[in-house]
């Protein structure tokens with residue numbers, strides 16, 4: 374089995390796994406426009422993941438596909454929030470906003486500080502893509518939070534269910550940005566000091582990742598060494 | 602993709618329509634002038650277009666399902682990205698086409714309702730299942746390929762908005778077709794299992810693809826009026842022949858066998874001679890008795906119903922916001 378260690382793994386795996394989850398929405402979205410938008414975001418995230426996995430692969434002597442398809446669940450370092458099942462549209466959009474805000478900070482830091490030119494290139498492109506993703510997710514969080522009674526109830530439920538999974542992505546800037554977005558949505562941010570799930574940094578995951586990877590990796594693993 | 606030849610009888614255009622306007626309309630169509638939304642047009646022309654464009658739009662939307670079925674199992678990240686882009690393109694095609702239909706005085710909601718209630722049809726090809734990864738290749742190569750044969754002539758359709766939507770769509774469909782062929786090429790040059798997968802996909806998709814062109818001209822119930830109106834440019838059998846002539850050499854190049862014992866090249870005519878599709882199967886799938894008809898419709902209805910609260914919330918929010926601004 375393939376393994377790799379890199380500081381970039383949480384970011385690369387986070388984008389890969391979240392892209393996979395978003396791709397599950399295709400043909401299931403509430404409107405055709407949303408099928409297109411979610412597909413766009415999934416594609417951007419996949420492109421970002423690939424950019425980083427290629428760098429990590431070059432360092433480790435493996436390909437992006439070996440990293441994606443031949444690592445075990447416990448080798449993945451994505452934030453747990455990315456692997457959670459999609460739930461309803463409110464859950465997907467709240468999660469997307471939380472992750473988009475995290476990514477905005479991560480990408481801009483990486484663009485400013487990465488020594489590797491390829492990594493900086495990925496980050497610079499991602500900053501532009503992320504700005505669009507963030508507008509999209511925050512506008513939905515606002516519309517759903519401040520929409521109907523049902524959408525508001527669903528958005529509150531989603532925010533609460535996601536809250537323990539913020540541990541790996543939250544810092545002061547993140548809380549401030551989330552607070553502002555939720556306030557605009559007429560929602561209240563849960564307490565900053567509420568409990569959090571532990572992180573994936575030592576290979577800890579939810580039960581969901583195993584199933585996600587079992588599906589994602591099934592065909593590649595059935596034909597090891599094949600070219601597609 | 603995928604206007605399958607949709608042959609239904611149109612009502613006579615010579616009803617209450619004013620004879621002079623009709624004569625002028627016929628002249629313009631004959632002169633290859635484009636008819637635009639605000640121009641006068643016979644009611645039957647409008648009706649035919651609404652039916653054809655919306656069936657095409659529904660096909661794009663339903664067509665997302667069989668390919669979406671492999672998004673989460675694509676065997677490489679590159680293939681996953683390409684497939685994701687393709688499924689997304691199909692949603693975009695659906696949107697352009699609903700917009701083109703709306704220029705004829707019907708709303709997207711009404712059209713979607715016709716799909717969900719089963720009043721409107723979509724291309725039967727999507728009632729077949731995608732069982733292996735090779736089906737992503739076969740669909741791109743054959744189904745998008747057949748769609749292009751059907752649709753390139755529609756780029757010259759007499760109705761402007763439909764023709765223009767089709768120009769954009771055809772560009773993307775030909776991209777899909779090349780990607781599908783490339784999947785087939787990679788599989789056919791791959792391991793024995795991959796080759797077998799490619800052959801199996803061709804075996805399953807070949808005949809349904811030929812059926813995409815619709816029944817024989819002789820048993821086709823309309824078409825002639827659509828030809829005069831320049832909505833249709835070639836007959837079903839002409840298009841089917843073009844498709845076979847273009848595709849068989851590609852199968853040869855792949856080293857795959859077209860599943861037709863009667864297939865042979867006729868040097869005299871310069872065309873391939875081929876066997877008869879199973880028209881009973883065609884009729885059965887059209888009746889709703891295909892392998893996936895119920896699944897596709899149930900999926901579409903579920904997605905639509907599940908999204909209702911989201912659409913309502915968006916409307917409620919917009920209304921509140923508007924009220925606040927006013």
Ligand SMILES: [Fe+2]
Pocket residue numbers: 602603661690691694770774
């Ligand atoms: Fe299409």
Ligand SMILES: [Fe+2]
Pocket residue numbers: 602691745773774777
């Ligand atoms: Fe297509």
